[in-house]
Amino acid sequence: MLEVRNLVAGYGKVKVLHALSLHVPxxxxxxxxxxxxxxxxxxxxxxxxxxxxxxxxxxxGGRNIAGMASHDITRLGMxxxxxxxxxxxxxxxxxxxxxxxxxxxxxxxxKGDVKADFDRLIDLFPKxxxxxxxLAGTLSGGEQQMLAMxxxxxxxxxxxxxxxxxxxxxxxLVEEVFxxxxxxxxxxxxxxxVEQFAAAxxxxxxxxxxxxxxxxxxxxxAESLKNDPAVRAAYLxxxx
Amino acid sequence: MQNFMQxxxxxxxxxxxxxxxAFGYQLTFATSKTLNFGQGEALTLGALVGFSTVTFLIAxxxxxxxxxILALPIVLAFGLLQGAVVERFGVRQAIKTKSEAGWIMATxxxxxxxxxxxxxxxxxxxxxxxxxLSEAPLTIxxxxxxxxxxxxxxxxxxxxxxxxxxxxxxxxxxAVVATSNDRDAAGLMGINTPLVITFSxxxxxxxxxxxxxxxxxITLTGANMGAALGLKAFAVAIIGGLSSGLGVVxxxxxxxxxxxxxxxxxxxxxxxxxxxLLLLLVLSFKPAGLFGKSAIKKV
Numbered sequence: 001m002l003e004v005r006n007l008v009a010g011y012g013k014v015k016v017l018h019a020l021s022l023h024v025p026x027x028x029x030x031x032x033x034x035x036x037x038x039x040x041x042x043x044x045x046x047x048x049x050x051x052x053x054x055x056x057x058x059x060x061g062g063r064n065i066a067g068m069a070s071h072d073i074t075r076l077g078m079x080x081x082x083x084x085x086x087x088x089x090x091x092x093x094x095x096x097x098x099x100x101x102x103x104x105x106x107x108x109x110x111k112g113d114v115k116a117d118f119d120r121l122i123d124l125f126p127k128x129x130x131x132x133x134x135l136a137g138t139l140s141g142g143e144q145q146m147l148a149m150x151x152x153x154x155x156x157x158x159x160x161x162x163x164x165x166x167x168x169x170x171x172x173l174v175e176e177v178f179x180x181x182x183x184x185x186x187x188x189x190x191x192x193x194v195e196q197f198a199a200a201x202x203x204x205x206x207x208x209x210x211x212x213x214x215x216x217x218x219x220x221x222a223e224s225l226k227n228d229p230a231v232r233a234a235y236l237x238x239x240x
Numbered sequence: 241m242q243n244f245m246q247x248x249x250x251x252x253x254x255x256x257x258x259x260x261x262a263f264g265y266q267l268t269f270a271t272s273k274t275l276n277f278g279q280g281e282a283l284t285l286g287a288l289v290g291f292s293t294v295t296f297l298i299a300x301x302x303x304x305x306x307x308x309i310l311a312l313p314i315v316l317a318f319g320l321l322q323g324a325v326v327e328r329f330g331v332r333q334a335i336k337t338k339s340e341a342g343w344i345m346a347t348x349x350x351x352x353x354x355x356x357x358x359x360x361x362x363x364x365x366x367x368x369x370x371x372x373l374s375e376a377p378l379t380i381x382x383x384x385x386x387x388x389x390x391x392x393x394x395x396x397x398x399x400x401x402x403x404x405x406x407x408x409x410x411x412x413x414x415a416v417v418a419t420s421n422d423r424d425a426a427g428l429m430g431i432n433t434p435l436v437i438t439f440s441x442x443x444x445x446x447x448x449x450x451x452x453x454x455x456x457x458i459t460l461t462g463a464n465m466g467a468a469l470g471l472k473a474f475a476v477a478i479i480g481g482l483s484s485g486l487g488v489v490x491x492x493x494x495x496x497x498x499x500x501x502x503x504x505x506x507x508x509x510x511x512x513x514x515x516x517l518l519l520l521l522v523l524s525f526k527p528a529g530l531f532g533k534s535a536i537k538k539v
Contacts, residue, residue, distance in 0.1 A: 050424055074430035086425035088418045095414050103430035105411045155430070 089137025100154030255496020278351025280470020286449025323445025481529025
């Protein structure tokens with residue numbers, strides 16, 4: 001579904017990613033783990049067009065989207081729930097969710113039943129239902145994370161990119177976020193998950209990549225990565 | 241007292257004009273954090289295109305009011321186009337390269353070019369815009385109200401309410417608000433944010449063009465009419481806050497009324513002083529403007 005080949009990207013002259021390749025098969029949950037500054041968020045930003053890759057190929061459903069504008073990439077079915085959630089603070093919760101379906105509502109993507117999807121998602125995140133008419137800027141961090149995910153799902157995406165969905169959340173909310181990700185996985189949503197909680201990410205994922213200084217240092221089925229001594233020592237903590 | 245009321249009335253109509261132009265400044269600032277310093281010239285061109293269209297239609301035998309109403313959509317469409325041109329040629333490149341000041345020079349330069357064009361096409365002498373409404377004032381409670389002054393207030397409010405309704409109700413309007421909130425995140429929603437910015441420039445010039453045809457019948461119309469208005473509306477945008485629709489209306493009224501009062505009770509030569517003093521005070525004590533709100537941001 002999503003295939004990244006030899007991606008080089010960064011900010012101006014500073015290159016963060018050096019020939020990175022990864023593959024996200026249809027219906028699978030792939031996770032990208034690594035320490036702070038390894039280039040996890042940069043990878044997602046380059047894939048969704050928020051930054052322009054310097055070279056390499058990004059294939060989405062057989063089409064090279066490298067270098068396209070982010071709004072065009074979104075219209076092809078790539079949803080990205082970005083780092084820091086980035087909800088629209090002066091719009092209501094409902095409007096935020098609705099804007100996730102912008103390409104569907106404006107004819108750039110097949111429409112389907114927007115209303116039904118809206119109701120389904122707002123049921124999936126009950127806290128959002130209670131706060132539908134509130135401004136998104138007044139939500140707590142956890143609620144904003146739920147909102148960012150609901151908004152991304154309104155696209156009916158071919159691929160969903162999730163950037164640090166657990167960041168800054170209380171442990172109980174982190175559990176809730178991962179429970180939601182499991183539900184999406186059960187519903188066969190194709191996902192690329194970037195996480196600092198490597199253990200939790202590998203627990204829920206099918207396949208994992210370890211990113212080190214802008215390069216993939218190891219990869220494999222999530223189960224085997226979890227038992228890899230090097231990965232355990234570096235990312236899962238000695239206690240595991 | 242009657243004098244006072246009379247002055248208040250004329251202050252209000254001029255204030256609403258300032259408000260509409262300032263509203264235009266807000267539109268582009270919201271989406272792109274840039275301003276069109278050629279707003280005054282956009283107003284001039286709107287008034288002059290209106291002048292030519294109305295004169296032409298009257299020559300065809302239409303009564304002035306019908307000519308004016310028919311000319312409005314032409315003026316507004318011209319405003320949209322002119323604003324889009326300013327954005328494409330003056331602002332887009334500066335935004336792309338994240339230039340801090342490029343757009344300032346570019347929009348000023350385009351303003352000067354537009355003004356020169358206006359001087360060449362319409363001449364340097366002021367023209368008399370045919371008034372669509374009776375110029376005989378209505379007397380209400382001893383206060384003389386020119387019908388055009390009422391039309392200015394209504395037209396200005398209608399314009400601002402229409403934009404507000406568009407932003408609140410339609411999905412495209414919400415996309416504009418989303419772009420104002422967070423351009424990158426709006427792009428991730430599939431919103432073509434460069435196009436939204438072009439649109440906001442188009443709408444901004446449309447506001448100025450509307451202000452131009454609204455004020456033209458009660459003032460002299462010509463290539464130089466917009467410069468001072470554009471500058472004062474800029475002060476209004478700062479006083480009211482670049483993010484508050486209510487702010488520009490209130491700011492416009494404050495400036496319009498203080499100008500008229502100073503001109504009458506003190507000296508017309510000083511009529512600009514109180515408003516500009518207010519501007520300096522606001523900049524010192526409340527830099528976000530009287531109604532400016534700092535964005536709600538939670539990380």
